Amino acid sequence: MAGGKAAPKSSRAIERLMRAGTNEHYDDAALYDFEYDDQRDDLVWYRARARESSTPHPILELGAGTGRITVPLLEDGHRVVAVDRKQSMLDRLKTKVQRLDDARLKIMEGDICELPVDDHSMGMVLAPFNVLMHLYTWDRLLRCFEEVARVLRPGGIFCFDVLLPDLEWLLLDPELHHCRTRFIHPETKRAMVYSTNHTYDHETQVAHIRIHYHDAIGRGARVRPEVPPRKTVQLAHRQIWPEELRCLLHLAGLRLRSLEGDFEGDRLTQDAESQVVVAQKPPTKHGHKKSGQR
Numbered sequence: 001m002a003g004g005k006a007a008p009k010s011s012r013a014i015e016r017l018m019r020a021g022t023n024e025h026y027d028d029a030a031l032y033d034f035e036y037d038d039q040r041d042d043l044v045w046y047r048a049r050a051r052e053s054s055t056p057h058p059i060l061e062l063g064a065g066t067g068r069i070t071v072p073l074l075e076d077g078h079r080v081v082a083v084d085r086k087q088s089m090l091d092r093l094k095t096k097v098q099r100l101d102d103a104r105l106k107i108m109e110g111d112i113c114e115l116p117v118d119d120h121s122m123g124m125v126l127a128p129f130n131v132l133m134h135l136y137t138w139d140r141l142l143r144c145f146e147e148v149a150r151v152l153r154p155g156g157i158f159c160f161d162v163l164l165p166d167l168e169w170l171l172l173d174p175e176l177h178h179c180r181t182r183f184i185h186p187e188t189k190r191a192m193v194y195s196t197n198h199t200y201d202h203e204t205q206v207a208h209i210r211i212h213y214h215d216a217i218g219r220g221a222r223v224r225p226e227v228p229p230r231k232t233v234q235l236a237h238r239q240i241w242p243e244e245l246r247c248l249l250h251l252a253g254l255r256l257r258s259l260e261g262d263f264e265g266d267r268l269t270q271d272a273e274s275q276v277v278v279a280q281k282p283p284t285k286h287g288h289k290k291s292g293q294r
């Protein structure tokens, strides 16, 4: 456990944390949109990749959530199949697309390791903003890559981003709160203070992040330390190392085209925050595996 400070947990407790860690952060979809409203660099990059691919086939978006990327893709004229397993996030996406020509959008509730689409039917697959970090074992990640290889047309492109594991951050004291920020909740209009802390489990490579929402005192980001947060939500992110990515993409029959350290094309160095990946399904039949074959 991080810093050797937290007590070891039973496998059932870890399972519970993982279930909470893939759900709770996405229960309040309005708050999710509010928190990531100013994130633009990934959006610009995914739009550019979609524009470049100029595929007549639909784009499949894995973990589309509230449609932060989906809606601009639709506005750019693409056909999109949006898959997510969280109803609250998809409900918000549905309200956003009411005003658009939603004949170009198909929303599917499902697991990205069992894609509800036909073989070779997608021109491009995207998995924006750490979606793949919710696959908590290497075999789930490989299963997802194999599914991507199955549904992509030969020569089709797969783009995704996941965080680059940050050793210093992972090993921070699990009790200390970081990123204290005051904000007004977009729906309740309550003044709140956001903070996070986390515990890293070395064995499973999962960071169990706790996001705390305290009532704010006064105008700053102060809280009453003796009063528990109004809400704490779990977010579990499995850390994925670059060599693991290269290996699993290869096993799934996908070719790595680029692995960069940000959305501006910088190299993957120790200062990089993300791993920004472009992979491709080989253009010929000989280069790809049958579904389910390892």
Ligand SMILES: C[S@@+](CC[C@H](N)C(=O)[O-])C[C@H]1O[C@@H](n2cnc3c(N)ncnc32)[C@H](O)[C@@H]1O
Pocket: 022, 026, 036, 062, 063, 064, 065, 066, 067, 068, 069, 083, 084, 085, 086, 089, 110, 111, 112, 113, 127, 128, 129, 130, 131, 134, 135
């Ligand atoms: C960080 S959000 C990203 C949402 C959106 N791509 C964006 O950029 O804002 C991760 C999304 O992945 C979804 N997700 C996580 N694991 C999933 C799985 N196994 N199958 C389908 N969706 C999943 C979550 O429900 C959530 O909506």
